[in-house]
Amino acid sequence: MNDQSLEDMTPDMCAAKIFEISGEKFTPEIASDLWPKILQHKWLLSEKLLRDVGLRTACIDYIDHMEQAHKEFMAYQRKDILAEMGAQTISREVWDTISDSQPPKKLVQQKIILPLTEKGLSDKHGVVPPKTIIFFGPPGTGKTHFVKAIAGILSWWYIEIAPSMLMADGVDKIGANLRSIMEKSRNLDDAVIFIDEFEELAGSRDEGSRVDKSITNELLKQVPLLKTNKNNILLVCATNYIRKLDAALLRPGRFDCIIPVGELDASGRKTILEHYLSKLNRGHINLDQLVELTFGYTPADIEYLFHQVAQFAFEREYETGQDYRVTLDTFQQILPKIRPSLTDEMIEEFQKDSLTYSRA
Template sequence: MTTWRIRDFQPNDLDGFLRLWEQYVAQVDVPVYALNEVIASTRADTAVVAVIGDEIAGVTVARAAHDQAWIVFFAVHEKWRRRGISRAMLGAIEQRLASHGISRVAILVPDGIEHVASLTRAGFADQRHLRYFERTIPIRQEEILLLKELGGRMLGRDRWDAIGGMTTEKALLERRLVLPLGDPTTAEQFGVVPPRAIVLFGPPGTGKTTFAKAVASRLEWPFIEVFPSRLAASPRGLAGELREAFEKIDGLDHAVVFIDEVEEIASRRGGEPPSPTQAVTNELLKVIPDFREKPGRLLICATNFIRALDPAFLRHGRFDYVIPIGLPDSEARRAIWLTFIPEAAQDHLDLDVLVRATEGFSPADIEYAARSASQAAFERAVANGHENHTGAVGPELEDYLTAASQTRATVSPDVAREFEDDITRLIGQNVLVLFDRRGVSPRL
C-alpha cells in the first residue's frame, strides 16, 4: 500500500513544485495566478506538500487576506489522484490558516481543471456563475486555544468513509444522528429534535472509539475525550473536574464529547458505606441535562459493561439512543482486512477464505493478525532475498491464515451471548435501542 505524508513546503521542494506547475498549465489556457506570484507565496505565505518517498505528489499554496484566505495553487500529480491526497492537503492547510484567525478559504478554478470534485468532497461550495469555491473553517481562532486546553482536536474528514462494511447500519445512523445534527434548521421545520447524547455499548475491541471519532469527523465538529482516570488525579476531585471540563466545553460552538469506559464514573450507586464514585455519578447525572440544553453538542458515552451502569443513567431524557456495537459481519471483515493488506498482495489473495476464517474476530483482532502476518512475511522475504516462493510481492494467504489461527479472539462466545442478552433486556425495559429494521445491530 503506497503511503504518503503531508508537511510544510521547503525550499528544496521547488523542483517538484515546478513539475506540477508544468502539468497544471498544460490543462488551462490562462492560470489564475502567475508563476512568480505562486513561488513568492510558497516562501511568504502558507504552503504544504504531499510526499511519497522522495517525490512531491501534490502542492497546495494559500495566501491570507484579512479573515479570508485564497488558495493560489492546488495540484496533485495525475498518477497519485483519487487516493485522498487532495482532501488531506486541503485539511492540513485549513488547520494552519485557522490558527492565524482565518475563517474562510476560497479558490478560483480555471476551466480545464479536471479534479475539482476533490474540492466539493472537502466541503467547498461551487458558486456556479463564477466557478468560485469557498469553505467556512469549522472552528474559530479563539476556540483553538480552548480546544487545546481541553485536549481536543479536529479530526480528518475521511474517518466516516473509512469505516468498513455496515452499509445499512451507517445509512440508519446517517439519518437518525448525523443529518439532524448537521442541519438543525431543516430538522426543526419537520419537528425533529436533534439527538444530544447517545450510549455505545458492546464487547471490547469492537470499535466504539472508532465510531465516536467517525461521527465527529462526519459532522466536522471538534472531538474531545474526557478521561475519568485523568480527572481523578486532580486535587479538586473527580466530580469537580468533571463539572469544570463541561463548563469549558460551553465555550465551543460545536463539540462531540466522548467518555470511554463510562462505567467508571456511572456505576450503580448504593451500599453501606456509599461507593467512592457515588458523588461523581451524581455530578454526571446533573451535567447531562445541562449539556442537552445547548445546540451543537453531542455526548457519546461508551461502555463494555452496560449492566454495571446505574439505572438512572439510562432513563428517558438523558440519552436519545443506546447503540449496540457488535462484532463485524462478513462485509465489514472484508473491508477491515483490505485496510491492512498491501495493494500489491490483494490481487493474489482469496479474501473469501480469510473472511470465513476470522468469523468472531473484532476489528482489533483483525488488525493484530494482519500486522503479525506482514511482519512474518517481511522477515521471510529478507531472509530469502526479498522473494516469496510464489514470486509474489508481500504477504500470502497462508501468512494471514497462520496469523489468524494464532490470534486469540478478544470476544469469547459467552461474552457475545451476553451482548445479545443485553440488547434484549434493554428493549424489554423500553430503552430506545437503535438498530436497523432487520434486527441487526450496528457492527464496526
C-alpha cells in the same frame, strides 16, 4: 491605573468610570456587568495588536462594537478550551472504513448525521438530533473508532476525556473536575466530547463508594444541562459494561440514544479487511475466503492479525533478501495463533443487554 482591579470596583464606580471615559451612561447594574468585559476586551485587543492598548481605546471600542467584541472573546476562549482539552481533528475518511452493515452505522447516519447535515429538513419536520448517546458492547468492537468517525464526517472537534484525566488530582476532586470540564464543554461549538470507560465514572450508586455517588450525581446534573445547550455538541459515552451503569442515568431524559455495538457480519469484516489489506505488500488474495476465515473476529482482532502478518512479511524479506508478498497462505499460518476474542458467552450476554438497554 490602579482602579482597574475588579474587586475594588462597586457598581456605582463602574458606571462613573465608563461615563468618564466614553460619555455613555449605564445603570450601575449594567455597568458592573460591562466592566469586566471591557477589561477582557482591552486584554484581547492588546494581544491582537501586539501592543498595550489603553483602557480608553478599549472601552470606546467595546461600547461601539459590543456584539462583535463578545463573539470575538467567545471564539478566543474556545480556542483556549480546545487546546486545554486536547481537541483533535479527524479525517473524513475514517467513516468510510466502516461498512454500512457494521452496527450501528445506519442508525448513526439516520439519527445523528443526517439531521445535522440536513438542517433545513430536520427543522421542517421538527426532528431534534440527539446530543447525548451511549455506545455499549464488548471490547474491541469499534466503539472508539465510531466516535472518531462521527467527528470526522461532521468535521467537528474530537475531544476525548479519559477517566484518568479526571482522577489526576485525587479521588476527591473527580466530581469537581468533571463539572469544570462539562462547563467548558458547554462553551464549545461543533465538538464531539467522548468519555471512554464510562462505567468507571458512572457506576451504580448502590454498589459504589461515597465518591462514586457524588460523581454519578454530578453526571445526573451535567448531562441534562448539555442537552439544553444550543451549540453543536455531541456527548458520547462508551462502556464495555452497560450493566454496571447507574440505572438513573439510563432512564429517558438523560441519554437520547443507547446504542449497541456488536459483532461484525461478513460485509463488516470485508470493509475492514480491505482497509488493512491496502497497506500490505501483497500478492493475489481471495478476499471472500479471508472473510470466511475471520469469522467471529472483532475489528481489534483483525487489526492485531494484520500487525502480525506485516511483521511476518517484514522478517521473511529481511532474512531472505527477496520480495515477500503476503498471500492467503501467509494468513493461514498466522490465523491459528489468533483466536477470536468474543466468546459465545460474551455474545449471548451482549444480545441480552441489547434487548434490555438499547434505545434509539
